[in-house]
Amino acid sequence: MTPRLFAGLAGAVVAFAAVAQNSTVDGIAKYREALQDGNPAELWEARGEGLWKEPRGPNKVSLERCDLGLGAGVVKGAYAQLPKYFADADRVMDLETRLVWCMVKLQGISEADAKKNPFGNGNDKKSNIEALVAYVTSESRGVKMNVSVAHPKEMQMYRVGEKMFYFRGGPHDFGCVTCHGADNQRIRLQDLPNLTKIEGAQKAYTTWPAYRVSQGELRTFQWRLNDCFRQQRFPELEFGSDASIALTMFLAKNANGATFDAPAIKR
């Protein structure tokens, strides 16, 4: 066999493998499409709406006076402009930290109790935070992302978040940028958005929270970051920590102009 002929055959085998994988990728695209009809996230949205309106905590009041940034009680469109600086807390907050703030200040729930179960696990450990996030975010579906960095603290969080995005560490030298720094990349068959580009950040950020079929749970953006760092082999990112808000700020601001379309459904 001549080397040239041999190389040609090798090429044919590679091409065959590529075709096989392309059909796998196409098949999975169809699978995801089939899931869109009937998203169990709606069950969380409904429970969250109930929790929002129900008088709870020692003060026996609902969250209907909670200010998510557009004024007390305004839920419609609120998520599309978070995170933002809240003067009453003198802090940049994302939705989750703001919900905890309202539970503490309005309902009189202790901060420890409010933050105790951010990520649910089955029927015995349902998370109120996840349900509330599902409800509030669903009220921004169809709204254009419009996150401000006009306040110096917002700009500071944005810039710090960008630094963290590129921060590499741990035994594997991983950072966010390892998986999300280039176009058209996959882990196994899982597509990875390029979060250093506007389009990538828009597509990714506007589809969280999401019902994860692999877990049978609705997962928030706080969970997304927490679990990315686990896979990066980092220690655990604390719920509502400044680093989590800074990264959220970086990605949410970069998603500006895109239409929010969550809670979504993902693998």
Place this chain on the structure above:
Amino acid sequence: MNRRRRQVLKSGSGVTLLALIAAAGWLKPGDASAQSWNKAAFDTKSMADTMKALGGGEPVQSKDIIFFQTPDIAENGAVVPVGITSNIPKTESIAVLIEKNPNMLAAVFDIPPGTEPSISTRVKMGQSSNIYALVKADGKYFVAAKDVKVTLGGCGG
């Protein structure tokens, strides 16, 4: 055709479709509102026991049973969309069976007159396997199969 049919009827897990005919046979018309659950059918694991209980004949492969919204590849076996339409007249029930699951029978839907013989739901699959749609129509059994691959997801962690 004959060989293909034998393949369909003899499943790898040692359970045959014949066993499931017995399983699917309990839902009689008019019985719909009864809160009964056929434990024997859902427990089906070995064919020996159920073969004896068989009342009907072998199911006939039918091109009039159509899968829709059922992917060739499922990214995650925990949730696999399955849609089945029966174009066979007088369809009475539609059952969903997963060949390689520990128990083959996943669900049975009784279709009263006036309800379209078409259902869509989601099942769990332990591994790549055939999904069978078993239709009872006018007292007879018909079957169609679809092969669904279950892939690995994510980064193994």
Place this chain on the structure above:
Amino acid sequence: MADPMKIRATLVGDSTEIKVLMSHEMETGQRKDAQGAVIPAWFIQNVTVAHGGTTVLAAQWGPAVAKNPFLSFKFKGGAKGDKVTIAWVDNRGDKRTDEATIA
């Protein structure tokens, strides 16, 4: 007490399309917890859908129906404003009944 179902009942031509999501673990009985103990099976066994006193669908499910089950089908004869009632019972005897209006 289980969470309410999410039901959509929509008139499409002369048929009513039902789409329902149910909040349920659908535990298979095959999984083990962190300590290695088998998590007992816990799943919806019966689902009935009724319209105007008539059953339009009756289902028996095993644990292979996916968690937080989804079901969709169509029946003839519904009209806008009619009620549709969906009920489930699981293997522990827990029940849930919810109602929706055809839109």
Place this chain on the structure above:
Amino acid sequence: MPMRAMICAATWIAILVGCATAPSDERISSEAGAMLKASFKARGQAGLDRLVQDDTQRLCSESAGRKLSADVADRIEKQNLATIKYPADGKLMGDWKNGEKIAQDGRGKQYSDDPAGPVGGNCYACHQLAPQELAYGSIGPSLYRFGKLRGYGVETQRYAYGKIFNSEAFAACSTMPRFGHNGILSEQQIKDVTALLMDPASPVNQ
């Protein structure tokens, strides 16, 4: 990068209208470092020491995805090249069958992993290897027919072993973990993965 340009423009406008002077890049970096320390907690086998960067990690983080200057790249590669320990017995090739298992296995080093449990290389997460496995990632190049295309010589074996041991020795700020240098895989495991790439009998070379 358009994003960066936009933010710079916003900062310039702020300066022009005289309402604020943006903090320096160094200050933001140090704030990011402090914020990270305050925002993580040790869990399982993952202690806070994992947030302490070595020279390579720090330089690669600072480059923020931009192209490295030649001297920084050179410095990183030299430092890392010096860390590579080749097997004392001189044998670079192990068992490709074990290598395949290691390439498939994504476990290890996460706080959710058993510290005493197995640790894999998770090669398929990023690379194509044996053609039978269709669920491969694309962060790294395809390694299908690695040995067949390059030849099965000892120098190529040494390159493969060295690259797995410490990827930064050959490409500064590579996304590939330094499996030997950072103690992710054992010497025997690296030999096995080298065999997966270089053994003529390995499915990778069929």
